[in-house]
Amino acid sequence: MNITCNHCLATNRIPDNKDARQANCGKCKQRILAGIVINLSAQQFYPVVERNDVPVIVDFWASWCGPCQQMAPIFEQVASETDTMLFGKLNTETASEISADANIRSIPTIIFFFRGQEVDRISGPLNQMQLKQWIMQCVQKLSEIN
Numbered sequence: 001m002n003i004t005c006n007h008c009l010a011t012n013r014i015p016d017n018k019d020a021r022q023a024n025c026g027k028c029k030q031r032i033l034a035g036i037v038i039n040l041s042a043q044q045f046y047p048v049v050e051r052n053d054v055p056v057i058v059d060f061w062a063s064w065c066g067p068c069q070q071m072a073p074i075f076e077q078v079a080s081e082t083d084t085m086l087f088g089k090l091n092t093e094t095a096s097e098i099s100a101d102a103n104i105r106s107i108p109t110i111i112f113f114f115r116g117q118e119v120d121r122i123s124g125p126l127n128q129m130q131l132k133q134w135i136m137q138c139v140q141k142l143s144e145i146n
């Protein structure tokens with residue numbers, strides 16, 4: 001499976017018989033799934049969302065948005081507790097074309113992607129429990145599709 005390194009964004013190919021959670025990056029040698037929220041640029045967004053065989057959860061935010069600021073540490077906390085998915089954030093001001101493509105109408109909006117496909121999205125501020133519950137629902141939905 002292909003997974004983007006949390007640290008250097010290199011694409012790593014992990015053999016099926018290896019535990020991806022324990023894998024280190026071939027390029028920077030650090031843990032690939034480190035539970036760090038990746039700050040995605042407009043250029044990085046599609047490669048990361050499309051070239052991963054693990055879910056990629058993206059928080060669409062803006063610096064002027066109060067609820068987004070509130071969400072940020074919650075999103076980081078949940079990311080740090082999850083070692084089977086990637087978490088990213090996209091600044092809708094600096095990457096406005098991506099946010100238009102993704103049809104973002106309000107922020108914060110969080111989208112759960114799997115292999116480039118949107119599985120679900122949720123808008124408005126969430127607390128930690130709500131975010132975790134929504135992610136679990138997305139995983140459930142994913143297992144029903146596949």
Ligand SMILES: [Zn+2]
Nearest residue numbers: 005008025028
């Ligand atoms: Zn790396």
